[in-house]
Amino acid sequence: MLQDEDGQTLPVHSISAGLDYPGVGPEHSYLKDIGRAEYVSITDEEAVSAFQECARLEGIIPALEAAHAIAYTIKFAPKISKEKIIVVCLSGSGDKDSFEVAKKLGYKI
Amino acid sequence: MNRIDKKFQELKTKKKPAFIPFITAGDPDLQTTKDLILEFEKRGADIIELGIPFSDPIADGPIIQASYYRALMKGTKVAHILDMVSEVRKKSEIPIVSMVSYSTVFKKGYQVFVENAMRAGLDGLTIPDMPVEENHELFELAKKHDFKIVCFIAPTTTEHRVTMIAQKAQGFLYYISVVGITGVRDKLPDDVIQNIRKLKQMTQIPVAVGFGVSTSEHARMIGSVADGVIVGSAIMREIERHGKEPEEKLIGFVGEFAGQLISGAKG
Numbered sequence: 001m002l003q004d005e006d007g008q009t010l011p012v013h014s015i016s017a018g019l020d021y022p023g024v025g026p027e028h029s030y031l032k033d034i035g036r037a038e039y040v041s042i043t044d045e046e047a048v049s050a051f052q053e054c055a056r057l058e059g060i061i062p063a064l065e066a067a068h069a070i071a072y073t074i075k076f077a078p079k080i081s082k083e084k085i086i087v088v089c090l091s092g093s094g095d096k097d098s099f100e101v102a103k104k105l106g107y108k109i
Numbered sequence: 110m111n112r113i114d115k116k117f118q119e120l121k122t123k124k125k126p127a128f129i130p131f132i133t134a135g136d137p138d139l140q141t142t143k144d145l146i147l148e149f150e151k152r153g154a155d156i157i158e159l160g161i162p163f164s165d166p167i168a169d170g171p172i173i174q175a176s177y178y179r180a181l182m183k184g185t186k187v188a189h190i191l192d193m194v195s196e197v198r199k200k201s202e203i204p205i206v207s208m209v210s211y212s213t214v215f216k217k218g219y220q221v222f223v224e225n226a227m228r229a230g231l232d233g234l235t236i237p238d239m240p241v242e243e244n245h246e247l248f249e250l251a252k253k254h255d256f257k258i259v260c261f262i263a264p265t266t267t268e269h270r271v272t273m274i275a276q277k278a279q280g281f282l283y284y285i286s287v288v289g290i291t292g293v294r295d296k297l298p299d300d301v302i303q304n305i306r307k308l309k310q311m312t313q314i315p316v317a318v319g320f321g322v323s324t325s326e327h328a329r330m331i332g333s334v335a336d337g338v339i340v341g342s343a344i345m346r347e348i349e350r351h352g353k354e355p356e357e358k359l360i361g362f363v364g365e366f367a368g369q370l371i372s373g374a375k376g
Contacts, residue, residue, distance in 0.1 A: 007216030
């Protein structure tokens with residue numbers, strides 16, 4: 001949990017409702033501790049940009065949560081050989097997020 | 110002897126129930142909290158339940174949640190609350206038990222939290238989000254220092270668990286009169302008196318009753334069977350109502366309200 005010195009939960013922010021949460025579950029914490037998984041961060045802007053790219057290039061509207069994964073893939077892919085295969089888990093559909101994305105980009109819908 | 114034990118012994122000879130007002134530390138500010146504790150004592154309150162505000166309370170209804178929020182927004186920290194308790198101790202020996210979330214105790218560590226609490230002059234803790242099966246270490250520590258960890262029993266607690274909790278209980282048992290969260294209610298459940306009587310037969314330790322106790326009539330009804338009457342939300346609602354008024358006015362109104370509840374409880 002993100003906490004202050006009294007154990008009070010600290011306020012957090014993410015454009016993605018599913019990531020707007022102050023804690024990490026025990027399974028992810030364990031995977032990080034044993035070095036099995038590595039965790040990275042993506043800004044709201046990078047996620048929205050990936051949301052648009054994915055819709056434009058693939059015809060798939062990703063959920064904002066999954067757009068974070070796509071944003072990191074866009075950053076990471078040029079660093080490795082073209083022969084390598086990358087699997088991205090696109091965990092949900094972004095129809096639910098279209099209003100949030102429009103707001104972020106300054107459109108009224 | 111712990112102040113809570115001493116108080117219940119005293120009341121037993123007087124054949125009167127304890128009146129236990131709950132207030133949130135730091136709402137509207139800690140100076141007022143301190144003065145309210147002294148005012149409640151002057152009006153005949155026996156024990157104070159002092160709420161340490163928490164960002165994510167599990168047992169509290171809207172009135173107490175809002176008071177926690179106001180206190181936290183003012184920057185109320187545990188260290189400031191303990192300083193305030195030390196100030197109260199310069200003037201009063203009224204027993205004070207703090208309601209605190211486990212997260213706050215865990216963050217400091219049992220040992221340090223209990224030591225700090227005792228040094229400030231607290232007499233015990235209630236930790237609503239700590240299951241009784243998980244608190245062995247804390248219980249032993251409290252026992253060693255004659256500090257009290259007050260446990261809850263709800264109408265839904267099974268007989269097996271009531272027996273287990275009653276054996277471990279320290280100070281007094283906190284019986285939750287309703288199924289649900291804290292809050293002002295018009296009416297207490299029909300079976301509350303019967304449930305309190307039954308619980309009292311199962312234990313030697315004093316039984317205090319809270320959650321939903323809102324009027325002097327409720328206080329009278331509970332006080333006729335229980336060893337203690339706890340009122341929280343109804344008092345916090347008065348504090349909220351007068352929170353923006355000058356301190357003496359707030360103390361006057363809230364003290365008056367507590368006075369009515371005390372007359373009810375003591376019959």
